Amino acid sequence: MTYTLILLRHGQSEWNEKNLFTGWYDVELTEKGRAEATRSGQLLTEAKLAPAVLYTSLLKRAIITANLALESADLNWIPVKRSWRLNERHYGALQGLDKAATLAEYGEKQFMDWRRSYDTAPPKLSDDSEFSQANDPRYAALGEDAPRSECLKDVLERMLPYWEDEIKPDLAAGKTVLVTAHGNSLRALVKHLDGISDEDIVGLNIPTGIPLVYELNEDFTPVTTGGQYLDADAAADAINAVANQGR
Numbered sequence: 001m002t003y004t005l006i007l008l009r010h011g012q013s014e015w016n017e018k019n020l021f022t023g024w025y026d027v028e029l030t031e032k033g034r035a036e037a038t039r040s041g042q043l044l045t046e047a048k049l050a051p052a053v054l055y056t057s058l059l060k061r062a063i064i065t066a067n068l069a070l071e072s073a074d075l076n077w078i079p080v081k082r083s084w085r086l087n088e089r090h091y092g093a094l095q096g097l098d099k100a101a102t103l104a105e106y107g108e109k110q111f112m113d114w115r116r117s118y119d120t121a122p123p124k125l126s127d128d129s130e131f132s133q134a135n136d137p138r139y140a141a142l143g144e145d146a147p148r149s150e151c152l153k154d155v156l157e158r159m160l161p162y163w164e165d166e167i168k169p170d171l172a173a174g175k176t177v178l179v180t181a182h183g184n185s186l187r188a189l190v191k192h193l194d195g196i197s198d199e200d201i202v203g204l205n206i207p208t209g210i211p212l213v214y215e216l217n218e219d220f221t222p223v224t225t226g227g228q229y230l231d232a233d234a235a236a237d238a239i240n241a242v243a244n245q246g247r
């Protein structure tokens, strides 16, 4: 008996295209991103994978990606659960900044520590910034606990309870689960699933809009470490593009 978990990073967003740090800022998909999302649904159909339940973040780039994927897989009807715990990493004071300009200003080491290190969070975003979520009603229940910046460790710590309490029980009940989320929230989940070290997670990048399928054993360890992208060639190219952003 194995469980099937499908991870899907949202399609290209307007700020991916512009090369801006995004985090919790709620941006739209580009036309290319919408096409990636539609194609990801076709890839699910071709692979004969039919999710029984969808999990998304509260950000529309993930929500719309999932809607388009399920539309093209003719699965619009499946139940949906959403949580801020699947949101992208809050990028703090970097939200809205240009990646290339940030690299030029702060240098390679600081840039990569902020982008990919396990435990270095960017400076906090001020509540009066135009890029702040401090007064966003969707996070009102979090009160002052709502993050103003996060490192990957913070993401793992807020995502894991949701994985344990909500997603795992659906898998254990035999449901194929689709999780549509973000580059860094999915890096956190993959780190947990594959047991990737704090050092090695620096080198892991997740491409937009390509389903990553994990078959999990009954103890939720992956049958194949790293899972399997449904379009492995496209994933390899796109992973390189993500790794080289800002350059």
Ligand SMILES: O=C(O)[C@@H](CO)OP(=O)(O)O
Residues within 6 Å of the ligand: 016, 020, 021, 022, 023, 024, 088, 091, 115, 183, 184, 242, 245
């Ligand atoms: O800007 C962001 O929120 C993320 C994902 O797009 O960027 P990065 O890949 O640099 O962590």
